[in-house]
Amino acid sequence: MASRLVVRFDDIAPNMAWPTFERVIEICERYGVYPLLGVIPDNRDPELLAYPRREDFWSVVRDLQGRGWGVAQHGFQHVIRSRMGGLFGVNGFRSEFAGVPISEQRECVSVGAAVLRSAGLHIEAFMAPWHSFDLATVAALKEADIFAVTDGYSSFPVEYGGVLLVPQMTERVLPVPWGVQTVCYHWNAATEGSLRDFERFCAKNQARLVPFRDVLGGGLGAALGTVDRCAGRAALAALRARRRFFQLYDK
Ligand SMILES: [Zn+2]
Secondary structure, rough: OOOOEEEEEEEEOOOOOOOHHHHHHHHHHOOOOOOOOOOOOOOOOOHHOOOOOHHHHHHHHHHHOOOOEEEEOOOOOOOOEEEEOOOOOOOOOOEOOOOOHHHHHHHHHHHHHHHHHHOOOOEEEEEOOOHOOOOHHHHHHHHOOOOOOOEEOOOOOOOEOOOOEEOOOOOOOOOOOOOOEEEEEEEEOHHHHHHHHOOOOOOHHHHOOOOOHOOOOHHHHHHHHHHHHHHHHHHHHHHHHHHHHHHHHHO
């Protein structure tokens, strides 16, 4: 038994290291891998804007989603609005959301979602820049009809404040025989070596790699469902045994 693996790509925007990304697309096609793309609705990050721009960006992403890839809203502008770590405290010095007033967060989420939806994309999840968001973000996401987040420390997806947190713990695969793990890639800084490693990873884990949407219904809910069913059966058996005991005793 082995945990299921989801692959996510961060920092997907019109300005990217396109030659690298095109090779990544080829590798994914070769191994039947359907990653979750973290698409920045309105990229204003100066570091990311330094990469070459592709004018047909939105049709490229639409095409990938049409072929089964997932799309997550990766923040709004990918800029630093606070220095808070948020719920997980992963990057205590950079955040676009954590600690930001809820009215501002609401606007960032809803305007960003509108950009992606008007480009014809279906938003399957939220991907917080620098893994940093708070409860106000969760509230804003629900208002924008986004109910899954690719972040969290658990073995299975867990419900939190009305959204489903799909675990994203490290950039490597942990030797855990159950649950769901998300492996995170940033392609703009990739080398030949990282492309080779990714291809080896896809070849080795082909049977375990699933699209993001496949883990939404089958995580903790399903596991708890199984536990509930087992507990229910055990309780019923106990009740019947008790009834039999008292029937015997009464005689
Ligand atoms: Zn990012």
